[in-house]
Each structure stands twice: as C-alpha cells, then as structure tokens.
Amino acid sequence: MAASGHRSSSEPLLSSILDTLGEEIVSGAQAEGNTFTLHDLSERFGISRTVAREAMRALEQLGLVSSSRRVGLKVLPQSEWNVFDHSVISWRLRSEEQRPAQLASLRELRDAIEPGAARLAAMNASREQSRRLSELAQRIVELAGQDAGNSEAFQEADLEFHALMIEASDNEMFIALTQPILDIMSGRSIYGIMPDDPHVDTMKIHLDLAQAIADGEADAAEDASRRLLRGVNDFMEM
16 A cells, blocks of 8 residues: 555544555465564555554454564464454455355354344334334335345345344343344345345245234244244355
C-alpha cells in the first residue's frame, strides 16, 4: 500500500492498514512465524510510530500477532486467532484459501445454536417479537416466490428474522453469537452461494417457526428450526 501522508485522524488510515495486514495474515501471505517491526510498518505504510503501535495493539487483540522487544511482531498460528471477531471472519471470507473452511465453520455454528435459540424463543418471546417474526416470515416467503433470493430486500428480511429469533431467546450468550451467525448468511450472498430462487417450500418453514414461537411451542419451534437449516444446507453449494 502506498504511503498516504499525514491525516487529521488516524482511524481511517489505521482501518486500511489493519485490513491489509489482516488479509495477508489469514490468507497465509504473511505466514505463521513471520516477523516484522514497528519500523517496518512505519516504512511500508508511511505512518508514524504511534499509528504503527496502534496497529500492533489491534493485531495483538485479534490474536494475529504477538509482540516482544527482542523479536518485534510475530505472526501467530490460526489456533490463536480470535475466530469470533467480525474482522477476522470477514478477512477469512475474502481469502480464497480460507473461505471454504470459514463458511463450513459458520454453518456448523449456526446449526448448533439456532435450534436451541428457537426453543428458548418459544418460551421467552414477547408479543411484539412474535408479531414481527411472523411479518418477516411472510416477507421471506413472498420474495422467495419471486426468485429474489439475492435481492437486498430478501437479505434484510432474512437477517432480521434470524437476529430477532436469537434475541427473543433471551440468552445473553446466544445473543453474543448473533454476528457470526449473520456473517454466514451475508457471506453466502456476497460470494455467490445463495441461489436467486431458494426453494419456496424450505422458505415456508419460516412460517412454521414463527407460528411455533408465537404459540409458545418449544418442541415445534426447535423442530422447525432444524428442518429449515437442513433445507437451506441442502440447496446451498457450500
């Protein structure tokens, strides 16, 4: 990346540098064990030592590098990465080398979490949450019938439905996992995995799920969630 000169705020520059370094590390372009220094960062990006230090701290917090006075910054193995961080997920999805494994991991996380969240939502959802889930389910089915699976409207409705269902579970730990679960849903559209014509019969399971939550039927909600995920996984080319 070319040097960008002095800026009144380091935030846009820092974000750009982190994107560059993060993508390099998760893709393997900066291999595990590679080392570099704050001076290297300053020279490469034309930044002050202060901004270089901010980048170092951010990379450390993400588990991508460790730092020491003797070695400088050392690229860490994937086992050390903060794999739930949205930036790390985004960088892995952008990497052709990492994308298949990241999509698979996110799918497996979703398969594990959502049925339990659906069960809890049937027990804890408010009347307003149930009403909104029903509206969104109807919108999803309507758009699926119009072969609009990759439309912005479909994506917005689908993301809101599943985020709201997890919120309605009233489980703070499930809720903390909402973003990674939404990342798999967004990623499948961004990277051409989501078909324009998602199976309408599968999308109709959203209606069953919303109804089970509204009726307080925990078993039915969990079953509907599992059926929905199986159907989605069947027609997605992961």
